[in-house]
Amino acid sequence: MTEQLSDLDRQLINRLQDDLPLVSHPFTALGESLGLSEQEVVDRIRRLRDDGLLTRFGPFFDAEALGGAFCLCAMTVPEDRFEAVLTKVNAHAEVAHNYQRDHSLNMWFVLATENRGDIMRVAKDIEHDTGLEVLLFPKKREFFVGFRVNA
Amino acid sequence: MKLDPKDRAIVEATQAGLPLVPQPFAVVAESLGMPEEELLERLASLKARGIVRRIGAAPNHYRLGMTANGMSVWDVDDAVVDTLGEQIGALPFVTHCYRRPRALPVWPYNLFAMVHGADRAEVLSKRDRIKDLLSDACRANDILFSTRILKKTGMRLRKKKG
Numbered sequence: 158m159t160e161q162l163s164d165l166d167r168q169l170i171n172r173l174q175d176d177l178p179l180v181s182h183p184f185t186a187l188g189e190s191l192g193l194s195e196q197e198v199v200d201r202i203r204r205l206r207d208d209g210l211l212t213r214f215g216p217f218f219d220a221e222a223l224g225g226a227f228c229l230c231a232m233t234v235p236e237d238r239f240e241a242v243l244t245k246v247n248a249h250a251e252v253a254h255n256y257q258r259d260h261s262l263n264m265w266f267v268l269a270t271e272n273r274g275d276i277m278r279v280a281k282d283i284e285h286d287t288g289l290e291v292l293l294f295p296k297k298r299e300f301f302v303g304f305r306v307n308a
Numbered sequence: 309m310k311l312d313p314k315d316r317a318i319v320e321a322t323q324a325g326l327p328l329v330p331q332p333f334a335v336v337a338e339s340l341g342m343p344e345e346e347l348l349e350r351l352a353s354l355k356a357r358g359i360v361r362r363i364g365a366a367p368n369h370y371r372l373g374m375t376a377n378g379m380s381v382w383d384v385d386d387a388v389v390d391t392l393g394e395q396i397g398a399l400p401f402v403t404h405c406y407r408r409p410r411a412l413p414v415w416p417y418n419l420f421a422m423v424h425g426a427d428r429a430e431v432l433s434k435r436d437r438i439k440d441l442l443s444d445a446c447r448a449n450d451i452l453f454s455t456r457i458l459k460k461t462g463m464r465l466r467k468k469k470g
Contacts, residue, residue: 215324255460
């Protein structure tokens, strides 16, 4: 563990991975169970977010249900061109995540577009910009995961 | 799925997060010029339709000490990949699990399971548990550790013109 977190902070982080109720005062019940006022809950969440322990507070959308499309893509980028290619790839607003990985396919990114047809267009643009082949790994099926980080 | 203009405005107003105040929905509703009750009803409907998955927070894996992440990839018999995929997704340390197409000849793997851990050794021991579970149904596997985050912005709906 790299952070010194209070037990209360840990409980709060764990509880915030559940679903808050859609009510006017969504923090009240959570606060009662932790012995905090709703304002104290809010202040603590803000501090955790400002400290970077929580990345975001709010609704989590299923972007595909919104009509968006996603596709995992991979490229084999020569090491001596890596930074130049990276600049060109990341310049596309549709590149939502991009990771370097230790494999001959060493650049893995996710394209996120509002329309399904745009995935192929952006992939072709990236191939054109970089002169490198983009392999597409669209999801065929998503398996339910019950993963939680235990803070 | 098409969103009506009010639902779309709700998504645009909240996708970067909710205001951290005791009554966040009231603040958003006011900014959208709709009653809080209507906003809550519309969010409930978006949830019932699967567009909103939940309201809450996302922890930062890295800051919580989960600094290693490995994309484990598996070449699994097509006849059983969906059954086994369900079992692997249910493992407590798997954060994402997908069936994807192979890209032969360079990429024989059709099952992807993301594994997080405090270090590579922990990720590798978790990988071994997946290997045990797949047993003879798996012909080959690999694990790709991330060495650098190159970009992480997430998806954003763009504002409609006009």
